[in-house]
Amino acid sequence: MNDFPVSPVGVFGGTFDPVHYGHLRIAEEIAELVGLREMRFVPAGIPRLRRGPEASLEHRVEMVRRAIDGNSRFILDEREVVRGGVSYSVDTLRELRQELGKDIVLCFVTGADAFIRLAEWHRWRELFGLCHFIIAARPGHLLSAENRPSPAALPQELEEECRERWTSSAEILKYAPGGLIFTAQTTLLDISATAIRKRVASGKSIRYLVPESTRDYIAANDLYRE
Structure with missing residues (x-):
């Protein structure tokens, strides 16, 4: 435990296909809620547990x-770009821990849908031992009354590994480098990258689902067209 609060570093990994x-x-709401000093977006190279991205890593980055x-x-x-090959979160977090120091607070952000598969x-x-977990609720993945994924899920x-790690306080995360699990109540926007890709492929608008810079980039590079 740290004797004084340390402003955490957030780590947000994903395929971002597209962001x-x-x-x-x-990312914005968790950074504000937890008081992150920075939120690192880490585009995945080749994810191990899901279908490969449709856009190249260079485009996604x-x-x-x-x-x-x-x-x-x-x-x-861009460390997973540089490393190449299959992306493992444990390698990314270990590298960050070595770079930033043993006392820095690392918070790994993941959706509730991904967290329930953590044992895979x-x-x-x-x-x-490397980070705290911050779980963001996702549409279709409801939380229990205790504001966490249902133990049955x-x-x-x-469930046994997590049982003593849950905390309802974002502030307490700042006093330990890792090891706790916090569920963040964020605005539920029912937007998925899969649905966006399908809309592009069928010639439908994605305005207001993605930033204008993303929309323009997809159009300019003819991404996600069938």
Whole structure:
């Protein structure tokens, strides 16, 4: 435990295929709620547990770069681009821990839908020694009365690992480098990258679902067309 509060660093990984207002609003509200000094967007190279992205990594990185431009707290972290190959969150967090120091507070942001599958992640138990988890509620993935995923929705080994880690206080996260789980109540925008890609493929508008910079980039590079 730290003797005094440390302003945390947020880590927001994803395919961002494409980045949209759902991503950006979650990042903004969590940064404000937790008092993050920065939120690092980490575009995934090749995700291990989901279908490969439709847009190339270079395109996805550029869309994120343009979408977060102008927000001084948002940072593009390209380490998974440089590393190449399959993306493992444990490697990214271990690198960040080595770079930023053992006492820095790292908060890994993930959706409730992804968190319930955490036990499928590579070396998942090690993650709790590297960071806190901040879970963002997602449309269609309801939280229990305790403001967390229902225990029944979690595999037994994950539920047992998490049982003593839940906290309802964002402030307490600042006093330990990692190991806790906090659920953030954020605005639920029912926007999905899959739906956006389908709209583009069918020639429908994606205005107001993504930043104008993203919309313009998709059109200029003819992305997601069938």
